[in-house]
Amino acid sequence: xxxxxxxxxxxxxxxxxxxxxxxxxxxxxxxxxxxxxxxxxxxxxxxxxxxxxxxxxxxxxxxxxxxxxxxxxxxxxxxxxxxxxxxxxxxxxxxxxxxxxxxxxxxxxxxxxxxxxxxxxxxxxxxxxxxxxxxxxxxxxxxxxxxxxxxxxxxxxxxxxxxxxxxxxxxxxxxxxxxxxxxxxxxxxxxxxxxxxxxxxxxxxxxxxxxxxxxxxxxxxxxxxxxxxxxxxxxxxxxxxxxxxxxxxxxxxxxxxxxxxxxxxxxxxxxxxxxxxxxxxxxxxxxxxxxxxxxxxxxxxxxxxxxxxxxxxxxxxxxxxxxxxxxxxxxxxxxxxxxxxxxxxxxxxxxxxxxxxxxxxxxxxxxxxxxxxxxxxxxxxxxxxxxxxxxxxxxxxxxxxxxxxxxxxxxxxxxxxxxxxxxxxxxxxxxxxxxxxxxxxxxxxxxxxxxxxxxxxxxxxxxxxxxxxxxxxxxxxxxxxxxxxxxxxxxxxxxxxxxxxxxxxxxxxxxxxxxxxxxxxxxxxxxxxxxxxxxxxxxxxxxxxxxxxxxxxxxxxxxxxxxxxxxxxxxxxxxxxxxxxxxxxxxxxxx
Amino acid sequence: xxxxxxxxxxxxxxxxxxxxxxxxxxxxxxxxxxxxxxxxxxxxxxxxxxxxxxxxxxxxxxxxxxxxxxxxxxxxxxxxxxxxxxxxxxxxxxxxxxxxxxxxxxxxxxxxxxxxxxxxxxxxxxxxxxxxxxxxxxxxxxxxxxxxxxxxxxxxxxxxxxxxxxxxxxxxxxxxxxxxxxxxxxxxxxxxxxxxxxxxxxxxxxxxxxxxxxxxxxxxxxxxxxxxxxxxxxxxxxxxxxxxxxxxxxxxx
Numbered sequence: 001x002x003x004x005x006x007x008x009x010x011x012x013x014x015x016x017x018x019x020x021x022x023x024x025x026x027x028x029x030x031x032x033x034x035x036x037x038x039x040x041x042x043x044x045x046x047x048x049x050x051x052x053x054x055x056x057x058x059x060x061x062x063x064x065x066x067x068x069x070x071x072x073x074x075x076x077x078x079x080x081x082x083x084x085x086x087x088x089x090x091x092x093x094x095x096x097x098x099x100x101x102x103x104x105x106x107x108x109x110x111x112x113x114x115x116x117x118x119x120x121x122x123x124x125x126x127x128x129x130x131x132x133x134x135x136x137x138x139x140x141x142x143x144x145x146x147x148x149x150x151x152x153x154x155x156x157x158x159x160x161x162x163x164x165x166x167x168x169x170x171x172x173x174x175x176x177x178x179x180x181x182x183x184x185x186x187x188x189x190x191x192x193x194x195x196x197x198x199x200x201x202x203x204x205x206x207x208x209x210x211x212x213x214x215x216x217x218x219x220x221x222x223x224x225x226x227x228x229x230x231x232x233x234x235x236x237x238x239x240x241x242x243x244x245x246x247x248x249x250x251x252x253x254x255x256x257x258x259x260x261x262x263x264x265x266x267x268x269x270x271x272x273x274x275x276x277x278x279x280x281x282x283x284x285x286x287x288x289x290x291x292x293x294x295x296x297x298x299x300x301x302x303x304x305x306x307x308x309x310x311x312x313x314x315x316x317x318x319x320x321x322x323x324x325x326x327x328x329x330x331x332x333x334x335x336x337x338x339x340x341x342x343x344x345x346x347x348x349x350x351x352x353x354x355x356x357x358x359x360x361x362x363x364x365x366x367x368x369x370x371x372x373x374x375x376x377x378x379x380x381x382x383x384x385x386x387x388x389x390x391x392x393x394x395x396x397x398x399x400x401x402x403x404x405x406x407x408x409x410x411x412x413x414x415x416x417x418x419x420x421x422x423x424x425x426x427x428x429x430x431x432x433x434x435x436x437x438x439x440x441x442x443x444x445x446x447x448x449x450x451x452x453x454x455x456x457x458x459x460x461x462x463x464x465x466x467x468x469x470x471x472x473x474x475x476x477x478x479x480x481x482x483x484x485x486x487x488x489x490x491x492x493x494x495x496x497x498x499x500x501x502x503x504x505x506x507x508x509x510x511x512x513x514x515x516x517x518x519x520x521x522x523x524x525x526x527x528x529x530x531x532x533x534x535x536x537x538x539x540x541x542x543x544x545x546x547x548x549x550x551x552x553x554x555x556x557x558x559x560x561x562x563x564x565x566x567x568x569x570x571x572x573x574x575x576x577x578x579x580x581x582x583x584x585x586x587x588x589x590x591x
Numbered sequence: 592x593x594x595x596x597x598x599x600x601x602x603x604x605x606x607x608x609x610x611x612x613x614x615x616x617x618x619x620x621x622x623x624x625x626x627x628x629x630x631x632x633x634x635x636x637x638x639x640x641x642x643x644x645x646x647x648x649x650x651x652x653x654x655x656x657x658x659x660x661x662x663x664x665x666x667x668x669x670x671x672x673x674x675x676x677x678x679x680x681x682x683x684x685x686x687x688x689x690x691x692x693x694x695x696x697x698x699x700x701x702x703x704x705x706x707x708x709x710x711x712x713x714x715x716x717x718x719x720x721x722x723x724x725x726x727x728x729x730x731x732x733x734x735x736x737x738x739x740x741x742x743x744x745x746x747x748x749x750x751x752x753x754x755x756x757x758x759x760x761x762x763x764x765x766x767x768x769x770x771x772x773x774x775x776x777x778x779x780x781x782x783x784x785x786x787x788x789x790x791x792x793x794x795x796x797x798x799x800x801x802x803x804x805x806x807x808x809x810x811x812x813x814x815x816x817x818x819x820x821x822x823x824x825x826x827x828x829x830x831x832x833x834x835x836x837x838x839x840x841x842x843x844x
Contacts, residue, residue, distance in 0.1 A: 044758050045670040102739040105730030107747060107754050114741035145669060146754060153729040191709065220664040254641065256667045337667060340686060341641060456653030499657035502624045505710040508657035
């Protein structure tokens with residue numbers, strides 16, 4: 001097979017990923033700089049579109065609210081691992097972010113006065129925890145869909161250039177004055193198998209999450225962490241990778257998301273005997289406790305034998321007391337999921353649910369300007385990240401529902417603005433002639449390999465060990481088991497082969513490459529989880545049940561080193577980074 | 592197999608005991624690289640009670656033939672990637688439960704019609720996206736409000752149905768007019784025009800109405816209702832097209 005054809009382009013701003021964060025950045029960058037958006041999917045296929053419940057903003061349209069309360073809730077919800085300066089920006093800029101979207105055309109649900117309506121959501125409270133507050137702005141239970149559509153529509157309006165079904169597989173770093181600087185990204189075109197080198201003064205990663213390291217997940221098949229994995233392979237750090245959110249209400253056995261809005265609108269979780277068990281775990285706000293607490297409570301009910309169903313392995317989400325017209329108006333999509341996929345009628349029957357891997361709190365470390373960091377404080381000039389792939393950190397150890405649609409809008413916009421500012425004065429970093437070589441060899445290695453291992457088998461085994469050993473409950477032992485399994489999967493990965501050797505739409509080949517990223521990220525997650533010997537937010541260590549603020553009120557920063565791994569994970573160095581505290585000292589987290 | 596009408600008491604028991612059964616899929620294969628004509632290829636697949644057609648396709652791809660090619664992403668009917676023709680009807684593979692099909696017969700899976708086939712179940716979506724972009728699918732408003740524009744629940748309800756569109760092309764590629772005349776804007780583009788024409792905040796209705804009053808516009812619609820039946824989001828597509836026709840006849844709504 002001949003070497004693939006390589007094309008070259010020059011842009012001011014190159015954005016990788018066309019979900020909410022990428023397109024929000026494009027809307028800022030497009031009118032002021034020559035901008036390209038590169039995405040493995042057509043933009044409206046991005047997983048932002050699967051978000052349901054809403055976007056938090058202290059508009060105060062239906063009851064008193066303030067950005068300061070929102071900041072506090074975000075910090076407390078994140079179990080005090082949130083950088084408080086970043087949370088303050090998130091909460092303060094939320095109001096403008098919602099108004100921006102409305103002005104762009106987003107069809108929010110409305111109050112009787114015609115203003116944007118708001119509803120309750122987990123962990124969002126009035127006056128520092130006194131009672132749930134109505135802060136989530138929403139469009140039925142398809143808020144993410146409407147955000148994604150609205151942002152794409154505005155990109156069409158602005159004539160933003162998209163390269164769709166282009167898989168970015170590498171970031172080119174060029175040595176300038178002894179320092180590695182980003183100069184371009186290399187993309188593989190699905191339709192043709194040809195390669196494209198996009199040189200950019202500013203490069204924004206907005207590539208989303210990597211839920212496919214787990215078996216039970218709300219995430220799309222395409223969420224394989226390519227962007228985060230690329231950054232990792234460049235030797236840049238990843239922050240707080242041990243913090244992965246399990247959303248309480250996935251459809252049992254399937255993992256398909258049922259929005260927290262179901263509980264925001266009054267839905268109740270019950271165990272097999274019909275008990276409203278959250279009253280025992282969070283007496284004040286009950287079913288509207290933050291996701292980590294609810295997910296853990298559900299897992300505990302099942303573990304202690306109070307689960308429902310023939311195998312007692314799920315709990316029930318009860319909406320039967322809600323009037324059908326409320327369900328139809330406020331929760332139409334998720335109730336249809338229950339009907340379609342489980343054959344359950346939510347008007348009259350409780351819906352079987354269990355936690356599902358949902359969201360990475362950690363990722364590519366950035367400052368509040370969305371600039372990527374190469375260590376605890378040094379910026380990589382010209383490189384930005386926003387959205388789920390990034391870690392600012394506004395979510396700390398546990399993200400509050402509705403704060404991710406907010407995050408992509410606030411920090412997507414900031415990334416776009418910062419990238420344009422930088423591109424105004426910066427020069428292009430030269431791209432080496434052989435810029436595409438690494439991707440060429442990555443692809444040709446997979447295409448030519450004649451091994452006997454199958455990608456789907458390895459991926460399944462990875463997902464199974466992650467579900468078993470690195471999910472809601474973790475111990476030193478389980479995490480070591482995960483690391484050992486990953487190490488052996490990695491060895492077998494060297495021996496994979498793909499059946500499709502062609503160049504057109506070779507998704508067989510791309511699944512193999514995606515598995516490589518999944519293996520990398522699963523390993524970082526398992527290792528940082530092992531090194532954090534405490535329980536905080538979504539990270540529960542059964543062998544270290546307490547939160548340990550003295551040792552661990554710090555972000556983890558994992559680096560890939562050249563050191564050969566004698567034991568699994570040895571080649572990863574874990575450092576720590578202080579949490580930025582402004583107004584809120586850590587307190588016991590009760591709801 | 593337990594169905595949605597099972598009585599409440601036995602529902603969960605039956606759900607736990609999901610049966611496994613064997614089905615045959617006939618999949619339409621085509622790859623310009625291999626020099627062969629388009630053809631049907633059959634696969635026997637073991638599936639579970641909650642499996643969807645997408646799961647069966649994945650089983651084929653992951654266990655039998657890695658070269659089988661199709662688009663998919665979210666796998667629960669919101670991203671719009673996997674519209675295909677299943678037993679002669681346009682559906683999303685991830686939203687079609689196998690147990691709901693007649694499993695005593697083979698299941699036929701082929702690409703949606705009216706767009707060029709690139710490989711197996713993958714079609715060239717570009718003409719479809721272009722028709723969407725051609726109707727100016729964005730809010731056109733001259734005011735610069737400081738806060739949100741007001742809109743009543745009633746005004747919102749006039750276009751809410753058409754905001755649900757996920758651009759999967761199931762409607763457009765089920766339309767006999769589109770099959771014979773690829774220049775026709777097609778239902779999805781009209782649905783998205785409707786979404787803005789009937790939005791009280793929008794000022795671009797006349798522009799869109801002008802575009803759709805063209806010879807390749809709404810008047811090509813023969814009201815066969817294929818589009819409404821095909822829509823996986825339950826949008827009343829034919830009704831939306833009729834409302835756009837009305838808007839053209841009566842002027843701006």
